Amino acid sequence: MRDFKGKKDSRDFKGKRPRGKMMMRRKVCRFCAEYIDIDYKDANLLRNFVTERGKILAGRITGVCSKHQRILTDAIKRARVLALVPFVNIY
Ligand SMILES: [Zn+2]
Numbered sequence: 463m464r465d466f467k468g469k470k471d472s473r474d475f476k477g478k479r480p481r482g483k484m485m486m487r488r489k490v491c492r493f494c495a496e497y498i499d500i501d502y503k504d505a506n507l508l509r510n511f512v513t514e515r516g517k518i519l520a521g522r523i524t525g526v527c528s529k530h531q532r533i534l535t536d537a538i539k540r541a542r543v544l545a546l547v548p549f550v551n552i553y
Contacts, residue, residue, distance in 0.1 A: 489525025493534075500530065502537040505546035512538060516548045 493500060501507070511519050511526070511534055518538055521531035541547040 491525060491527035491530055493530040494527055500533045500537045502540040502544070503546070505541060508534070508538050508541050508547050512547060514551055516550045 492498065498507070511524055513519060518535055521528060526534060538547055542549050
């Protein structure tokens, strides 16, 4: 139902986002899907959720749900104290 002649109808593009950031599929939370326990001692797992500079990645980037993101953040912070995950990585 698109009418290209005549007035522009912005509703045509609702939810389509013709331009902008890459079209991202909604990722499903890994911890919900695979029933993984977030363990602060599991440095290899936690490293997937920090940048190479050591920052914690936002849940909207990794696809982790808010519940698990909160647990994950606590786990990463705890792991940092134990020096399993770096506070900052300087190259
Ligand atoms: Zn989850």
